Amino acid sequence: MDDRKHIYVVGLDDFHLEHLKTVRGSEGYLFHPLAEYSAIVLPERYDIPAILDHARQTLDLAPRVDAIIGHWDFPTTSIVPVLRREYGLPTPSLESILLCENKYWNRLACEASVPECTPPFQAIDPYGEDPLGALKLGYPFWLKPAVAFSSLLGFRVEDDAQFQDAIAAIAQGIPTFAEPFQAFTDLVENPKRLPRTGSGATALAEGIIQGRLCTLEGYVYNGEVVTYAILDSLRGANQVSFVSYQYPSSLPIPVQERMKDYARRLLTHIGLDQTAFNMEFFWDEDVDKIWLLEVNPRISKSHCPIFEIATGSSHHEVAIDVSLGRRPQFPRAEGRFPMAAKFMPRVYGDARVLRIPDPAQIHALQLTHPELSIHIAVAEGMQLSELRGQDSYSYEIAELFIGGEDEQHLHDKFRTIMRQLDFRFSAPLPTNY
Structure with a gap:
């Protein structure tokens, strides 16, 4: 009898399959693709009902479903809890995931739980009669869709003309994410947990934050928030485009510990559980100020080969362990380079x-x-x-x-x-x- 665990991976491709095979105990897993890669990674349109129905057909025919994982951005992060809930697997609530995915909703949660590291922010309706007239933040600031990824449609705005150009671009592009986001909000079990303002079609204006950028990698297991690694994110001269992600972080240990505490407070407030996460922070060294940038309810796929080189295994291992309902034991110092x-x-x-x-x-x-x-x-x-x-x-x-x-x-x-x-x-x- 084959007692290997059947792990279903949303949007699995050959590149990430190779990284999955590096995890400890991978000989005991069978990895299966779930949902078409082309349907969830940069399609012309995200057809959420069709994606979910296709995934259900795959799972209904499966010999066994032991775990469902994903490492892509939205909508994968929201697909996973919907399917885990339906197939009786350990899962974060869809509501807690949406509170991470919607940047405006997440800022409201930050303001309530970690106000000392939350920049000034404001929701802007890109389809309002007078978005500029509704603006309260002073220049400069960042303007971005509430739901997006990889700095897509994100603009640094320094005057009225730049604001008008940026809000027009966002209004044109934001339906790509707003429509699928609404499809997930229709599936929540407890809509009262979600804010009443700020849909997926909202733009977020927030104050400029700066400093040394880093990413916390962690997981929440049975309500316990654990940060197991911190990586530095180096950006180019424009302070937008990333140059490299580096492990381990060179930040002072006391600064790292403060960031871990902020992560625990925010995720506990949101109610996130049974998932991996990564969270980005700035440390403004000149004034010893920490700013929280964003939280993602998944591992950072960009870090997988980094961990393989430095620790001997991809941190897909963390996502698999948590999805199987067991506490991860990661990382280990088994890599080829420090x-x-x-x-x-x-x-x-x-x-x-x-x-x-x-x-x-x-x-x-x-x-x-x-x-x-x-x-x-x-x-x-x-x-x-x-x-x-x-x-x-x-x-x-x-x-x-x-x-x-x-x-x-x-x-x-x-x-x-x-x-x-x-x-x-x-x-x-x-x-x-």
């Missing part, structure tokens, strides 16, 4: 891609750097502006995961590898490498 990072080579400006590295080049680099993992996001002949899911200021042409002895070693290795990969474009443009 530090690891994900680098995001970016181009600042539009151009046509003339050359990308071929497989032989990449293989030769991996002989020199066995831990190196590369995912190329562009193709020869394409225009950079054809890339989807980018921030408003740059184009991410690839992802590189490498290990190093220290931070300087990591960044030197990144620049050396990018020179050898030899990407070429139709015009000379600034890059971060």
